[in-house]
Amino acid sequence: MTHLSRLQQGIQRGEFLITAEVMPPKGGNPATMLHMAQLLDPWVHGINVTDGSRAVLRMSSLAAASLLQQHHLEPIYQVACRDRNRIALQADLMGANALGIRNVLALTGDPVRAGDQPQAKAVYDYESVRLLQVIQKLNQGMDSENQPLPDGALNLFPGAAVDPQSGSWSGLQRRFERKLQAGAQFFQSQMIVDFDRLEKFMTQIAQGCGRPILAGIFLLKSAKNAHYINKNVPGVKIPEALIQRLERAVHPLEEGIRIASEQVQWARQLCQGVHLMAVKREDLIPEILTQAGLSPTNPARYTPPAPPDPKGHGATGAGEMPGK
Template structure:
């Protein structure tokens, strides 16, 4: 028989406060990095990569079916990181779940100790490895931001109270300062800001003049941290692949030429990424590091850019 007089809440221990949230709200220069969940049931490689980032970043992004390619659930992968003492930023995309499932996963994330969410619309199904799957898109990123704000106030999407308590999720959104439509970029950014985004992570930045223009003209008074996307280019071929396959991103020819001329293209890519981190430090409030399958090199990039591990930086303060 179940003891109906026992209340689980009496023994429920809250998750520790979010290091990322505290840093964001205190005005620190933020550093995040992206790691993909495994394609399968063994998370050991993901954990290995994330462990190497732990002392260098405020949070590790866990992607949610990025490019519509099948991977482990971002919520499950985020919990695995928490079990290893690594703070996740759990991406939640609208493509694969209706509004009921999204709310269920967000409440579940709260219960499991996840505190940081990046709200995304999600890439089109046809772009991925299961093109015959059905996209849901019951919501999109702006409505998802509003939904999370509502859950944080203890109200569901149907305007009913959450009888077992609100969530406490620190939610952010994606931006693309290189968007071809300047008015569209401004409108979308302002809508996400009004919907409750507390931080912004950008797509891969290749045009830092455009980033500066965005920061000075659109984001000047937003008072929320903006993290510039820094991508490790491993070779000229890698850069050319991005130019062909990533909409809205154009790696400049002079960068491709540097990689092509280099005797060690990977080391040159590390140098380029470090230079870009230094540029970003002058323009915005943080960097979001991406180094697909070579996340272990992110500390090298940050060190070359003059950024100390977080523990050492905190001692200096």
């Protein structure tokens, strides 16, 4: 009997899907990543492990996903085409399958010039649609050249990224349909700030596609953080009203948690799930979900936080945590 990942099971049951993102370490010690992933585990159907996000050097996403797997956590292994040719991509996918990793997010990859190794040579032998097509072949027991795999087919569960805020509506529709045809089983969106645009995407493009769409929700930690994103992240324009809320807040991080929880509630009315991003503050994602009225997806693995010490020596509230 084929083993279904936790994400696949959630999709089959029609649950509101929750995924979140962790970054592999920039170095050899995975302790912080594993700690954050363990905090997320009771709340999510899968934990995305980024692959050189924004072209910044970090530990291999395959190695990091395997570490999560070893700790009985549910990884979503991100694979970017930027750094590897078709031989290396297929080899890594075979390795992931052998390690028991099922969920794969196929990405083209951010441009090298955006990162911390701007002299690196980009590969882009494939882009995300072609990678999805290759995963489909590998699952059927064939490689990219239609040669049979003598040691067995793969059993991967592929997903893809989508950007409902894309400037080209026809381009968005065309690329979404190509990813569907290439075998994408779920979609995680880029950071959403325009929920009218998300609703339009869901009703005009994604409706009836039979695949869950997870809206990308990003924790804004301060007005400075929001301004940085507007300046440096293509295709994202955080509304001035949200920036002003953060500027006026006595505790901007707490306000950012409230904003993210409101956005989760909006997404619940429009699509089939959320994908949460809280760079370096993944520990706050459970609070976002709690404020949004959601419960742990896996209650058996959930341990409620200890109550604050009345003498002031216990856990601190979210507003007292540094918003770096």
